[in-house]
Amino acid sequence: MGGTRAFLRDIAKKYFAVGIVGVTVSDRYASVVSVRGSSMSPTFNPGTNANDYVLVEKFCLQNYRLSHGDVVIFCSPINHKENHIKRIVALPGDWMGNDALDDLLYVPEGHCWVEGDNSASSLDSRSFGPIPMGLISGRVTHIIWPPHRIGRVGRPDNHRELRLP
Amino acid sequence: MGGIRALLWDVAKKYFSVGIVGVTVSDRYASVVSVRGSSMSPTFNPGTNANDYVFVEKFCLENYRLSHGDVVIFCSPNNHKENHIKRIVALPGDWTGSDSLDDLLYVPEGHCWVEGDNSASSLDSRSLGPIPMALIRGRVTHIIWPPHRIGRVGQKR
Numbered sequence: 001m002g003g004t005r006a007f008l009r010d011i012a013k014k015y016f017a018v019g020i021v022g023v024t025v026s027d028r029y030a031s032v033v034s035v036r037g038s039s040m041s042p043t044f045n046p047g048t049n050a051n052d053y054v055l056v057e058k059f060c061l062q063n064y065r066l067s068h069g070d071v072v073i074f075c076s077p078i079n080h081k082e083n084h085i086k087r088i089v090a091l092p093g094d095w096m097g098n099d100a101l102d103d104l105l106y107v108p109e110g111h112c113w114v115e116g117d118n119s120a121s122s123l124d125s126r127s128f129g130p131i132p133m134g135l136i137s138g139r140v141t142h143i144i145w146p147p148h149r150i151g152r153v154g155r156p157d158n159h160r161e162l163r164l165p
Numbered sequence: 166m167g168g169i170r171a172l173l174w175d176v177a178k179k180y181f182s183v184g185i186v187g188v189t190v191s192d193r194y195a196s197v198v199s200v201r202g203s204s205m206s207p208t209f210n211p212g213t214n215a216n217d218y219v220f221v222e223k224f225c226l227e228n229y230r231l232s233h234g235d236v237v238i239f240c241s242p243n244n245h246k247e248n249h250i251k252r253i254v255a256l257p258g259d260w261t262g263s264d265s266l267d268d269l270l271y272v273p274e275g276h277c278w279v280e281g282d283n284s285a286s287s288l289d290s291r292s293l294g295p296i297p298m299a300l301i302r303g304r305v306t307h308i309i310w311p312p313h314r315i316g317r318v319g320q321k322r
Binding site: 017020021023024027028064075076077078079080081108109110111131132133134135136 | 182185186188189192193229239240241242243244245246273274275276296297298299300301
């Protein structure tokens with residue numbers, strides 16, 4: 001009886017240890033999230049089938065090594081309970097061409113401009129403006145589900161940002 | 166020889182477990198930070214002596230149960246590498262009076278207005294504007310150092 005109890009305690013301790021390590025890794029290093037909605041179509045969720053699952057790495061947050069074209073997860077500036085996935089189009093200090101305003105927009109320090117790949121159906125910086133980079137919680141590197149779409153998430157071919165000398 | 170190695174391995178595993186648990190607790194539940202600057206004087210750092218150390222709880226982030234007067238730590242919207250400590254003066258949907266503008270400001274959804282207790286020397290929402298609540302990293306509940314100032318941090322200036 002004593003041997004069984006010690007055995008169960010040992011198993012419980014190992015599960016707890018694995019759980020804690022898993023939580024720490026997921027918080028700080030990498031995790032998996034499901035993508036909802038079609039604002040990043042066709043990069044993610046190109047059809048109306050099941051949602052894509054993507055791998056999110058958080059090493060980029062240590063030094064904020066983020067570049068144009070990176071797909072990031074960020075907390076919505078207008079609803080702190082929601083996370084969104086969009087692509088970085090402009091970084092701090094960039095000037096952006098804005099077709100709607102026929103004007104140039106300056107992206108202030110500490111902020112970035114994000115847009116969804118599916119412009120027609122995307123709630124992004126065109127509505128809520130540049131977002132503070134402190135809201136970014138990770139960078140999407142790979143699609144890991146469904147199997148026929150497994151692969152790296154790359155940069156798009158066109159950049160809409162214009163850098164003044 | 167085998168016994169000593171097993172003992173060292175056991176100690177190392179215990180230190181590692183404690184370390185991991187400590188990191189998880191500090192990330193998600195509560196941690197201790199030092200306060201720099203005088204923007205929250207006299208609540209924190211009332212003199213030019215050593216910095217206060219405060220206890221920060223992160224349970225408030227689960228449901229964002231934040232109230233007027235709560236002192237929070239947030240990531241600066243202009244510099245994601247810096248954290249600031251200020252007091253929440255207005256919540257989403259509030260209209261806040263701003264003396265410098267002689268006007269009423271509306272605090273949009275998902276944002277809050279923060280100010281330092283030491284208005285003369287505080288970089289806060291009067292310069293940065295309302296900050297998205299998602300930048301908040303935790304709520305200050307107690308001063309835990311120096312010993313003669315240990316106590317709860319209230320919701321009044």
